[in-house]
Amino acid sequence: MKKFIRGFGFAFKGLHYAFTTQVNFRVHVFAALAAIAAGFYLRIDAGEWKWVLLCIAMVLLMELLNTAIELLTDLTSPGYNKLAGHVKDVSAAAVLIVAIFAAATGAIIFLPKILTLLVHAA
Numbered sequence: 001m002k003k004f005i006r007g008f009g010f011a012f013k014g015l016h017y018a019f020t021t022q023v024n025f026r027v028h029v030f031a032a033l034a035a036i037a038a039g040f041y042l043r044i045d046a047g048e049w050k051w052v053l054l055c056i057a058m059v060l061l062m063e064l065l066n067t068a069i070e071l072l073t074d075l076t077s078p079g080y081n082k083l084a085g086h087v088k089d090v091s092a093a094a095v096l097i098v099a100i101f102a103a104a105t106g107a108i109i110f111l112p113k114i115l116t117l118l119v120h121a122a
């Protein structure tokens with residue numbers, strides 16, 4: 001049990017490291033908080049919440065994996081290495097794919113509601 005709780009401590013240490021050193025991770029955390037706030041404000045339904053939460057989890061998960069891959073690459077290949085560059089580029093591409101998916105999902109869920117709100121306000 002003690003080991004299990006200690007594991008949480010390491011995980012929070014990892015989150016703290018990513019948040020304090022990675023600008024992209026911070027941007028995605030704030031985007032996630034904005035999406036959650038918008039979800040409450042626009043009263044999205046349970047099905048829509050599932051998509052929003054899935055997108056948030058996927059983007060943050062990929063950001064964390066990308067950070068870990070970058071660190072490991074720097075550790076194993078501190079100098080210039082073409083392959084190390086490819087590793088980082090492919091890892092960054094994986095983040096881009098989920099970020100595009102999340103942006104498209106956000107647009108599908110939120111845009112119609114925002115437009116309806118604007119039409120009613122006009």
Ligand SMILES: Nc1ncnc2c1ncn2[C@@H]1O[C@H](COP(=O)(O)OP(=O)(O)OP(=O)(O)O)[C@@H](O)[C@H]1O
Nearest residue numbers: 022070077078079080081082084085086088089092
């Ligand atoms: N050791 C290396 N050898 C060759 N190219 C590299 C190497 N390290 C980085 N690069 C190239 O530079 C790009 C940026 O690398 P960098 O480590 O600065 O990543 P980053 O995405 O800017 O991450 P961060 O700023 O969060 O550390 C990589 O995507 C890769 O194309």
